[in-house]
Amino acid sequence: MQKTFRRYFLGFTLLLTANCLLQTACKFNPNMQKPGEAALQGEWQQDTVALQKKLLNYSLYHFRFSCDSFFVSVNYHSKANGGYPDSCVKNGQWAEYAKGVYRQMHDTLQLKGLFCNADFSYKNEGGCFRSGNYNxxxxxxxxxxxxxxxxxxxxxxxxxxxxxxxxxxxxxxL
Structure with missing residues (x-):
């Protein structure tokens, strides 16, 4: 009985390995960046927000796309601190940063990455504002x-x- 089990297990393992080699899910990640979207390559700055002087809160985006990677800074402006300590919200203004990879399918742009500091180093948990995954x-x-x-x-x-x-x-x- 144990011999039969070993044979079946070995056969199943070999079949799974062969199937995995044929499937795209089992390929190694590429060791080079992908080219990304040619139309997005470069730096993009958000125009001012309509009626921004009358808004209680607004944010301004700055994107940089390089091949399949992105870096974004979001500058927030608030007339109310939103519950953050004064040491975080400097006169109602602060910034958050994120970096990662993007994917565009038709008219949809998806950004996936991690929050980071302004110098591109990854942000530790805690402290002011968000950390961890950026989507x-x-x-x-x-x-x-x-x-x-x-x-x-x-x-x-x-x-x-x-x-x-x-x-x-x-x-x-990479």
Whole structure:
């Protein structure tokens, strides 16, 4: 009985290994960056928010896309501190940063990464504001070659991003 079990187990293991080699899920990750979306390569700055002087809170995005990677800084402005200590909220203004990889499918841009410090180092848990995973999804509408309208899924207010510096993807080793 034990001999039969060993044979079946060995056969199952070999079948699973052979099947895994044929499946894309079992391939190693590439050792080079992917090229990303050519139209997004470069730095994009959000235009000012309509009626921002009348709003209690608003944020301004700055994106940098390089190949399949992104770096985003979000500058927050608030007339109320939102429950954060005064040491975190400097005169109602603060920034959060994140980096990671992005994927665009049709008109949907998905950003997946981690919160980080302004110098790209990963942010430790605790302290001011958010840390850990950063996930954000936008619907994009191209207005011109240098203006894209972003529709965040976490907000009802779309915004325009203006291209301030074009770049070309030169994939780097990971």
């Amino acid at each position: 954000e999804v936008f619907t994009l509408r191209k207005k011109t070659d240098s203006v894209i309208q972003f529709f965040p899924t976490t907000s009802v207010i779309p915004f325009n991003g203006r291209l301030i510096k074009r770049s070309t993807c030169i994939p780097k080793p």
